[in-house]
Amino acid sequence: MCSLGVFPAPVTAAQTLFERNNELLSALHPGEHSQACDLPSPQFTRDTLKGHSRPESSSRSVFLDQRDTLWMRSAGAWRDAGLYGLLDEITNSAEEVPRFLAVGSACVLALLRWASSFHGSLFPHLTLSSDEMVAEFSQMLDWSDSALRSFAWHPHTDKFAVALLDDSIKIYKSNSSPTPTLKHRCQRSVCALQWKPLCGSALAVACQSCLLIWHVDPASLSTRPSSGCAQVLSHPGHSPITSIAWSPTGSLLVSASPVDTSMMVWDVAAESAVPLQRVGGGGVTYLSWSPDGSRLLAATPSALFRVWETRMWTCERWPCLKGSCQSACWSPDGGCLLLSMQGERVIYALTFSDLTGGPKAASVVADLSETTFPGPDGDLTVGGEVCSLSWDPRGERLAVLLKGDSQADNHPSVIAVFKTRSSPVFELLPCGFVMGEAGAEPRFMQFHPHFQHGALLTVCWSDGRISHVPFYFSSAGLLGGDSPQQALASNTTNPSSNKLYTEQIS
């Protein structure tokens, strides 16, 4: 088992640039900037982004108050807030309605509140507002305060999408200048983004009220694709959506909401959904599809997660000891699942194999409890709960985003990177800490899906910057299912005719 104590001490003074020769180099070493790749690294500050717009229902405070008839107000309340709103409206206008109606609706309202509070005591997350819920279950650390809301690499090309605080999404490509900005009326509180695999254009966006599928034509030069390019998928009771996962073959999309006990399996082109309901757990917060497409992890807000097999869609229940499952990632061959729990400072591993019929118990592979490193400007403490996990597509580097302590001075959030080895036994080895510029903390990270010279970690920082940290290494043993083919494809052909990945090489 690996712990943070054996890591090389973090360099606090400067930003980590890349890894070479098994060493993480930072900007302290002069003359190394030329090594950085030419991917766009935009920066967004909170000030330049327009603040969060008001929700539609509160815009009425701008206008003069006018008394409608009771019928109009009731209809409006029903439309805006459903049964609760209607009952509330009737109870509040007691002088206009018959007495029995007002008393009756007050009683029903009290009963409903009592029932929902009972329900909420079983599942405490249900008492949160929808924004709080998104912030709680998002993979982005400190979601509500961050200028960046979500981030996603395209699985096949050098293209990524960033969701911003002002509910817009920008798409950056490595070469071309136009960066399309996507805005839609329904696109609020974006919690997750994912590009459709085996497709050049489709981007799924998990919003507060619905699921949006943008079709951004890669050949188009338009910077503001119209909202007609977006498909809106919604299902009653299925919002806010906090996690989405495309199947690796690109045929299905699964979405999850913490308030809905069923997760939706969408056939996106046909706009039809199949709900898969399991009541235990009270909702689904996080989804992760194994790269070989055979399994799907579904975490719930309670101390329980499920692993679905995707052939007949049956699931295994995995009760946890303490908290809910916060984040997870699959090994490239889909045989190993790493998990982190809320309130625990360890990483668990589950090994799946078709021969033995699945694992019996999870094993602890890394200990991430607080460790203090002495530094020039005082001690630096790292370690804590895991916010998110990411494994590079070759299966050689594992990045772990560790939550810091916002009260303490010298306990920031950091990214710890492990080297992983799968044979003879699964093992994590220390690699180093990825540090940002002074004062910047990491908020989110994701590996580039097909970096040729090793692995490339993209990090979103708290100062609104996006930076790329390459890890140059030659792979020892290939874990991925597809990577031998890719390697074969690139080795056997003439480099001059190699059009597929020219953009990366240059």
Add this chain to the structure above:
Amino acid sequence: MIKMFSLKQNCWFIRKVVIWRAVASIAWSVLLLPVTSAVFVLLSRFSLFHPIQWISECTSLLTASSTIFSLVVLCGVVLITGLFNLEFYTLVPSIPCSRMALLGTVLHPRQCVHSLVYCTMGMLVMWCASVTIGGRYSTLGIPCKQSESGEVVTCLNEYHLFLLLAGAFMGYSHSFLGVVKNMYYVSFQPIQQYKYPRFKGCLPMVVKCSVIQSLYSARNFAALYFFFGYVPKTWISSTLHLQIDSSLQPLDSLTGLLDFSLLYHLSISGTFLYFTWYLTVLLFRIYVTEAYSFPVQSTFTEDAEQCLPKVLAETNTLVMKFLALQDLALLSQHSLSRRLEVFSLSQPGGHPHNWNAISRECMSLLSELTQRLLAHQDAVASNGRVKSQSASIDTRSASSSSSGTEDVSETPRLSVPLRTPGSVFTSSVGGMHSALTAPFTPDVDSPFSSPAIRRLVGQQEPRSPWFGTVQSPHIMRRGPKLWSASTESQSNGSPPASPATVPSPPAANQKPSFLAQWLQNRREQLPEASSQALFADSQAHIWALQGLSHLVAASFSEDQFGVVQTTLPSILSCLVVLLEAVDRHFKLPHASSKPVRTVCSMGDSTYKTLRFALRAALKTAIYKITTTFGEHLNAVNISTEHRKRLQQFLEFKE
């Protein structure tokens, strides 16, 4: 239909699989009947203030002989419903491309028999319900005192009659909506599930649908009874010599109908009625669409009929072909051992018979779709209207002879039951209503507000752009051809579009060219429907695409003998040609407009979005192949234009 049914009977698959699946689904619906009846009894006798009395009454009622008899009757109803499901179910929805076709299907003799049977079954179920509810509903005749003489005579019990008529009405509207909403269309789910979880997942939807449908029907029936209720009432009382009790409030009045208990019982019984039928339909759908695993090859020659390559080539039994294609798509994704069987060579001789047969069948399906699309594009003028029939036939033959895909499809005309291009333009057998699409859709829940029917009974609009151009030589020349086109549609088995069914007497008196023109006008009313009809069976193509692309991708590492390499160029060009045809189709007006989502209905509307699903599946299939093979595709021998298109995919620019 009878001919089709006999064809079905001859196939081993129908005999050995489909019949048993239907029997199992009917058996389960019969087994579930006592449960639903018990719930119905509990709800119908519900009284808030006497709970103990309520429970004890219900338990005694559940064991009474009348309830047992009702159950037997209901079992008969469920059996007949199940048989109708088996007889009428379809995997390819028939979409009427015009209002005439829709009217034709509603008035078709087969549909009339169907409606009649459902009316009778509705009355039977409602009779059982009224007996179960008891009280004032139980019998048709009740003793009453005549006001003048004071003697006791048998009077007509209007409550009982009301429920029976409601049953007949609901039966008819179920049958009618079955046509309009394609109730018998069976679609396949995008994911595989075991039967019990799937049933559990669908049950809330069925309950919701039956409640909503029952409320709509109750509202419509109450309105109908308010206006026309006296007709059946006087008729029944005169034929059965029953008196009408004048001391009671008549039900066809406002005060009589505003009886909360009556409306409650009406809607509860209606829900029970619809739920019984919907449950049977649901179970049938679940059982029929369950995946079936065909062996890829067999060591015994007598089993060769049942192997995947043979079954895929089968064209008469559509359900078998669909399940075989589904099985192909599943094995290509999930089963390594069965994929290896596909790539294997025959034992003496060393020929890749399995792969050849499977790939040929998939490609002939796809190229058949390509030709269908090309023919449609040639036939459709730029304004989205269908050109005259003869022109389309000409262009079809021209395009099929000049098409470059002939070499890859050795049997392009084999798929007879799948729609040929001509049938897209003619009205079709059992055609279904598809006017539920964007511009015409306000309220599809009520049968009498269906816009199609409203259009039909209305006169021809003078503002129609065709109205003033009757005498133009263009139309005159076109007239006779159209007339012959409509007779051709008769020979296709569709109901005759005779002048008798045309609700416009002046039109019937005009000369044939006007009538033909008018008919043509009616025929062209639904532009999106032709697009839907083109892709009505596209689920098969989607599976063929998935199966082909995953097999080709898997062959990169699993194909030991290189059997796939020989067909790779033809597969790629087939896919690219289809992609071009699909792209051109989506440039037509109305082709890319999305249908309005239906809120809650048992009718499956998956077929309306199949063209989008097909386009997505096609692109994904090409991407799957290009990402797997990468630069190796440069070595594949395909034409330059196709290579250019594939290069777009290699660069992820599609």
